[in-house]
Amino acid sequence: MNPRERGFLLLTSHLGDPERKVLTVAQLRTLAIRVRDMQPLESDRELTERDLAALGYSREAAGHIVSLFNQEDLLDGYLARGAAMGCVPITRVSDGYPQILRQRLGLDSPGCLWARGDVEILNTPAISLVGCRELSEPNREFAETVGHQAAEQGLTLVSGNARGADRTAQDACLKAGGRVISIVADSLNRFPPRNMLYLSEDGFDEEFSAQRALSRNRCIHALGRMVFVAQCDLHKGGTWSGTVKNLRFGWSPVACFRDGSEAASQLEQMGAYQIGLADLQDFACLQTPDNFLW
Numbered sequence: 001m002n003p004r005e006r007g008f009l010l011l012t013s014h015l016g017d018p019e020r021k022v023l024t025v026a027q028l029r030t031l032a033i034r035v036r037d038m039q040p041l042e043s044d045r046e047l048t049e050r051d052l053a054a055l056g057y058s059r060e061a062a063g064h065i066v067s068l069f070n071q072e073d074l075l076d077g078y079l080a081r082g083a084a085m086g087c088v089p090i091t092r093v094s095d096g097y098p099q100i101l102r103q104r105l106g107l108d109s110p111g112c113l114w115a116r117g118d119v120e121i122l123n124t125p126a127i128s129l130v131g132c133r134e135l136s137e138p139n140r141e142f143a144e145t146v147g148h149q150a151a152e153q154g155l156t157l158v159s160g161n162a163r164g165a166d167r168t169a170q171d172a173c174l175k176a177g178g179r180v181i182s183i184v185a186d187s188l189n190r191f192p193p194r195n196m197l198y199l200s201e202d203g204f205d206e207e208f209s210a211q212r213a214l215s216r217n218r219c220i221h222a223l224g225r226m227v228f229v230a231q232c233d234l235h236k237g238g239t240w241s242g243t244v245k246n247l248r249f250g251w252s253p254v255a256c257f258r259d260g261s262e263a264a265s266q267l268e269q270m271g272a273y274q275i276g277l278a279d280l281q282d283f284a285c286l287q288t289p290d291n292f293l294w
Contacts, residue, residue, distance in 0.1 A: 001079070001089075004093050005089075005091045005093055005094055006072075006075060007069065008091045008092065008093050008111070008112070009075055009089060009091060009112060010068050010069050010071060010072070010075055011023045011028060011031075011065070011068050011069070012028060012091075012111040012112065012202075013075075013078075013089075013111070013112060013202060013203065014202070014203055014206075015071070015074050015075055015077075015078040015203075016074075016077075016078050016081070016203070016205060017074070018206075021064070022068065023065070023068070025107050025108070025111070026107075028111070029107055031065070034055040034056065035047070035055070038051070038054070038055060046069060047065070047066065047069070048066065049062040049063055049066050052065055052066070081205070082114065082204050082205075085116065085188065085189050085204065086116050086117075086193070087114050087115065087116045087188050087204040088114070088115050088116075088119065089112050089113075089114055089115075089204075090112065090113045090114075090115055090119070090122070091111065091112045092109060092110070092111055092112070096119060096122065096123070097113070098113075098122055098123055098223060099123070100222060100223060101219065101222055101223065104222040104251045104252070105218060105219075105222050105251070108218065109219075109222075110201045110202065110219060111202065112201075112202055112203075113199050113200070113201060113219075114188060114199065114200045114201075114202070114203060114204035115197060115198070115199055116188045116191070116193075116197070116198045116199075116200075116204070117193070117194075117196055117197035117198050118179075118195075118196070118197050119197060121156050121179045121181060121197055122181065122197060122199075124155075124156045124179060125154075125155050125156065125225060126155055126156035126157065126158050126181065126223055126224050126225060127146070127150055127155050127156075127157065127158070127224045127225055127226050127227075127228065127283065128157075128158040128159065128220050128221060128223060128224030128226070128227045128228070128252070129143060129146050129147065129157060129158070129159050129165060129166070129169040129227070129228045129229075129230060130159070130160070130165065130166070130217070130220060130221070130227060130228075130229055130230070130238075130239045130242060130243065131143055131164060131165025131166065131169075131229060131230030131231045131232070131239055132164050132165055132230070132231040132232065132233060132237065132239055133162055133163045133164035133165075134164060135164050135165055135168070135230065135231050136231065136259070138257075138259060139165070139230050139231035139257055139259055140165075140168055140230075141277065142228075142230050142231075142257040142259075142277060142280075143164075143165040143168040143169045143172075143230035143231075144168050144169065144172040145172070145277055145280050146169050146172075146228045146230070146280060147168065147169035147170060147171070147172030147173035147176070147178070148172045148173065148175075148176045148178075149280045149281070149283065150169075150173050150178055150283075151172075151173045151174075151176035151177055151178025151179075152176060152178075153282070153283055153284075155178075155225075155283065156178070156179040156180065156181055157169060157170060157173040157178060157179070157180050157181070158180075158181045158182075158183065158220055158223045158224050159180070159181075159182060159183075159220065160182065160183055160184065160185070160213075160216065160217070160220055161182040161183075161184050161191070161198075162213075165230040165231060165239075166182075168230075169230070170182060170196070174194070174195060174196065179196070179197075180195075180196035180197070181196070181197045181199060181223065182196055182197070182198050182199070183198075183199045183200075183201075183216045183219050183220050183223075184198055184199070184200055184216070185200075185201075185208050185209070185212035185213035185215075185216050186200070186206075186207065186208040186212075187200070187204065187205045187206060187207055187208075188200050188204045188205070189204075189205070199219070201215060201216055201219065213238055214238055214241065214242070217238055217241070217242030217245075218242065218245065218246075218251070220242070221242060221243070221245075221246040221251050221252055222246075222251045222252060224252055225252065225253075226252060226253045226254075226255060226283070226286065227243070227246060227252050227253070227254045227255070228255050228256075228257070229243055229254060229255070229256040229257065229264070229267065229272070230257055231257065231259065231261075232256070232261070232263040232264065232267065233263060234261070234262050234263040234266065235263075240263065243267060243272070244267075244270065247267070247270045247271045247272060248270075250271075254267065254271070254272035254273075255272065255273060255274070255275045255279075255286065256268065256272050256273070256274050256275070257274070257275065257276070258274040258275060258276050
């Protein structure tokens with residue numbers, strides 16, 4: 001890990017301590033802009049409180065930033081615990097960070113993705129699938145077919161490992177010999193090693209929370225060339241909120257299963273479009289209102 005990546009983690013990661021007061025996205029952006037505009041530091045030395053004061057920071061704010069930089073031992077211990085679990089960090093300034101997240105999410109992209117599994121598939125062409133935990137049979141078949149066809153057509157499947165649509169699609173993709181990226185909202189040590197890549201935002205050991213589950217939805221939507229919605233509850237749940245946010249910001253095209261539901265109808269009015277099982281035989285033939293090309 002190079003000094004820039006270490007510095008990024010020191011400023012933005014809790015490093016196993018939920019009370020650690022890291023910089024927010026806005027604070028990090030402000031710091032980056034101010035440092036960019038200052039004279040180059042001689043011999044690549046670290047920022048001092050005096051440097052930060054010259055950049056317009058108060059004594060208290062400058063002291064806090066320097067104190068974060070100085071917690072090298074805490075970072076080394078956290079990295080060692082992660083390595084023992086087979087977990088590696090991919091920061092926003094790392095070479096292996098997914099370009100598609102930077103392009104689509106901008107400053108809303110995760111500061112760090114902790115990975116467990118085959119990181120080589122992180123930048124492969126992918127499609128995403130979201131859906132409810134409780135599925136009707138036609139919708140379950142749709143999720144299963146999306147997963148199977150992703151494998152057949154050489155695309156990585158991105159999902160969230162939740163019960164229902166996520167796991168149905170993931171299992172179908174793996175059974176067909178495909179690649180799966182599962183973005184979880186829980187500690188990575190809860191998931192047994194499989195032939196797939198698990199990702200967790202910000203930390204490898206942070207426990208599940210509803211907020212983490214909602215937050216990771218933007219990554220699921222943004223990593224895929226297209227997002228397939230297997231089933232959705234109207235005006236409630238993570239599938240609805242994540243898909244509506246995608247449509248609002250235009251991260252990726254959205255295709256909903258044509259199941260006759262009011263939820264699918266309303267998503268269509270927002271910019272999604274509806275498809276059936278037969279449309280999944282060749283993803284490259286799917287055309288969106290935005291003339292999306294594979």
